[in-house]
Amino acid sequence: MSDWTEKYRPTTLSEVRGNNKARDSLEEWAKTWDDHRKAVIVHGSPGIGKTSAAHALANDMGWPVMELNASDSRGADVIERVAGEASKSGTLTAGGAGRRLVIMDEADNFHGNADYGGSREVTRVVKEANQPVILVANEFYDMSKSLRNSCETIEFRDVSKRSIVPVLRDICRREGVEFEEEALEKISESTSGDLRSAVNDLQAVAEEADRLTVDDVVTSQRDRTEGIFDFLDTVIKEATAEEALRASYDVDENPDEMLNWIEDNMPKDYEGAELADAYGYLANADRWLGRVRATQNYSYWRYATDNMTAGVAASRREPKGGWTRYGPPSYWSKLGRTKGTRNTRDAIAERIAEQEGTSVATARREILPFLSAMTHHCTNRDLTVRMAATYDLDEKEVSFITGSGKDTNKVQSVVEDAEELLTEETVEHSGSAFFDTGDSSDDETADIDSNGESDTDTSDDENDQETLTAVADSGNEDGESDTGSPAADPEPDDDQSGLSDFM
Secondary structure: OOOHHHHOOOOOHHHOOOOHHHHHHHHHHHHOHHHHOOEEEEEOOOOOOHHHHHHHHHHHHOOOEEEEEOOOOOOHHHHHHHHHHHHHOOOOOOOHHHOOEEEEEOHHHOHHHHHHOHHHHHHHHHHHOOOOEEEEEOOHHHOOHHHHHOEEEEEOOOOOHHHHHHHHHHHHHHHOOEEOHHHHHHHHHHOOOOHHHHHHHHHHHHOOOOEEOHHHOOOOOOOHHHHHHHHHHHHHHHOOHHHHHHHHOOOOOOHHHHHHHHHHHHHHOOOHHHHHHHHHHHHHHHHHHHHHHHHOOHHHHHHHHHHHHHHHHHOOOOOOOOOOOOOOOHHHHHHHHOHHHHHHHHHHHHHHHHHHOOOHHHHHHHHHHHHHHHOHHHOOHHHHHHHHHHOOOOHHHHHHHHOOOOOOHHHHHHHHHHHHHHHHHHHHOOOOOOOOOOOHHHHOOOOEOOOOOEOOOHHHHHHHHHHHHHHHHHOOOOOOOOOOOOOOOOOOOOOOOHHHHHO
């Protein structure tokens, strides 16, 4: 039996369900592309039809498609070769006005591979593209700020139950599957807005039953919050070691997340020696997870899971009853509180990495602390100004590095001086680009050689001497001329940029 998600993928935008407003916005973007010529980011939860809508749009517009998936090709060279060329040139054989659509799926995953230059190359491609580009992403804010600012954005929302049920009903009729309406409603409720998962669940149940009933619908628990609470009750209060381990097989959490849930909620029921023993098992689990991160050997996960489930359950000294108010790990709320700070840090690290030709990870781990120590509270002001100018930092970013308040006069004056410094250096390095040299004959006074002799005709010696005298007199208020030969233009400073400015 063929995959129903592919078999019934919408072929036109009118068949896209549950996101009418986003669908219309995408169509408007395509029809007016010649006016704005900007790429668009289509973002939202997995399985709600983002990529299907992009392909349906291409079919409606008659545009051939060039698709690149971040899971397969993340390096800058691949992106430049495939997406870059496709976005620059159209097609001579198909597509309205020579247009083709470039679809970059899982675009939020390019950011996590900045060491390969993928994120910067994607940004460059969308800025220079001469063809329509759609970036499909699950996590909008996982993409770099410069990339987000270079594109239009359209958000696809989770598909509602009332939109999922008609899709399932239509598929059943086309496939000749008898069904109860309540069975379709149960499937749509369990998938939490994920239309693709709902179709997959429908196919899985339909393959096992001649007639689809509510009793036949046995789907995995997709509501992670309810599922994890039941799991915590089982492990902490009720189960034996073996039962606790088996219960972990049915939880939609990876071992890292599972550890955070157990660690934060276990002290609400355990105390004394049993709490100490349980923490010992959690420490062992954390060591195994550390080995996974260090070696990428995921077979160690089973040892971590053994300790955090069977070990914690075995630590229980007495039965636990009653109801306990479990909650999400405090680690999550901490991440939420620090999200703005982490975004600022990552934005600075990206700029440093691009300027210094290093990876974002190296910039974040090694260069940022180095800059922070040298410019602490802007004590070395000249160095802080040079840093702000080199990496084009604003008040918020200077404040982050130096530890000073972004609203203080100190930080604001540093940023103002940095802007002036950038302007001065731009003029200095431009040569005569910003000045009108006027009549070249005005500048053609005698060229003085190393012996003080004029290279011009001897008949002009007197005029040349008068010109030199006037220049000398104008440079001294007391009327005394400087000794020595006329000074040439000062030799420009070496063009230093990046981290070398601070060494």
